[in-house]
Amino acid sequence: MEQPAHRNPLRTAAIRPAELLPWLAAGAGFFLFPDYLQLGSQILIMVLFALSLDMILGYAGIVSLGHAALFGTGAYTAGILSAHLGWSEPLSGLLIAGLVAGAVGFVCGAVILYTRGLTLLMLTLAVTILLQELANEQEHWTGGDDGLTGVVMEPLLGMFEFDLYGQTAYLYALAVLFVVFLAARTIVNSSFGQSLRGIRENERRMHAIGCPVYRQMLRIYTIAAVMAGIAGALLAQTTEFVALDVLSFERSGDVMIMLILGGTGRLYGAFIGAPVYMILQDQLAKLSPEYWLFGIGALLVATILYAPEGMLGLAERCRAWLVREDTSSGRPERSES
């Protein structure tokens, strides 16, 4: 199919210098905050999780309150592989967890993606809680309320032990994030990604021009499930523990808030939202959990009312205002609907 000359969707695939910033920051973090590497790897994991939500929410417009279902599936798969089946090789464990989460995502998606709106919202939510109840009940496999202990990891690539300071964990999470990010970036810049944006903007019209809407949505849902599963598995492997809250409604909410704070449909929203959210949480929750809860609630309300496109959207608007030129280079503006 021929692309119109004035808008080549692959044009954004060229790497802009600003895109190196988050990676430089993540690299610098390793050297600057050696005492905070545990938190650091958790942030990287949540970035990956938020990125996976961005794929369905930001690109395909699927509002899910149950993304933790897939994260938790990955976490429990990786945990159970090691704790019960003695499979402690991290990379293959990660891969298996991703595939299992992908399979769960495919099956769930195949059923729920026929619905829209409130029904879809409720179904994603119900699936998550169902899985959580199941995990709670299957104590033999999951440890139930006490969490799954006994997860041990062999050295990464047979060389790097997971150390107490979390150095290996941090670099491991960063490397995985980078690889998955490259895949995600390729996907959203492909013609498939373009058709997803079309579905987000106007589903009926995509139907009308012959786009297999349901199939495309199921495809991205499965891809996002694999990514979320990998994120969950990373958490299980680096903390060597799985708690029931990996499947909780709160985790689904947290990741959505992170993504919204950063900005949806931009890939890099996750890189802003997750660190801001988690560092604030780390600092404020020490003072008092109520302050934290009130603060994040107020921030969320303010974001929705005044900066619905998140911090990145706000930054873009500021830049457009400063430079007074169109900065939307290739990325179609989201219509206010």
Added chain:
Amino acid sequence: MINSLVSIAFDGLAFAMILFIISVGLSVTMGLMGFVNLAHGMFAMLGGYIAVSFVRDMGVPFLLGAPLACVAVALVSIVLERLLYRRLYGADELQQVLLTIGLVFMGIAVCTFLWGPLNVQLDVPLYLKGQVDLGFRRFPTYRTFIILVSFVTIIGLWYGFERTLLGAKVRAAVDNQRMAETVGINIRRLFTLTFALGSGLAALGGALGTEILGLTPTYALEYLVYFLIVVAVGGLGSLRGAFAASLILGIVDTAGKYYLPAFGAFFIFAVTIILLLWRPQGFYAR
């Protein structure tokens, strides 16, 4: 055997009635405004807390405290509706979800600050304690009272909805908003009014239901899912649907917890998924 079945039916009914009173407002406002209001559980929680403050701290009689809490919450909800909700009518549901989740977080923080993180209960007056003999069996008085109050409320709601001008306007607006506006119904005022009414009812349910649901600051999130299920399964804006869904949910949940406590809320969600897949728009979709 029969005895436990009757108990389950009775407790399930009491739970279902509380669910209905709280959720019906959500159903009507969602049907009317298409607004996904995740903060509805917060209004119920607030009703419970305010009633506790009235009755326990200020010595207001129980039968006056609960209605007063309703009025207070309705007023709060009018302020929120005017300031915040109104700005997102017609926006996409994601924004509504997030705005209201933000409100819930703030509400939880405020309630923890004011009333503490522990479970509190509304003190029931003496004449509602103990058991009452209904001829064939004795039942807990307070739950019987809840069921009675709920029946009266339901009849009142039904009458208001089906037989008054206001009810007719609401039904018209749920069915076809543009048409309703065209014939001269002031939609915005109608929104505010129904929103306040729904929140007030939620507060009533929250105040009466502390004995069954407990009352902690996380109430707003904990039971939100139940309220949403009632609305989604029943069908937006449908009284009958909300009633049927509440009954199913209340009784299945009570029975599940009685016979298979290890599975917790498993059955509820399994049933919900099946019902939603069978009827994506709910029982009585308008």
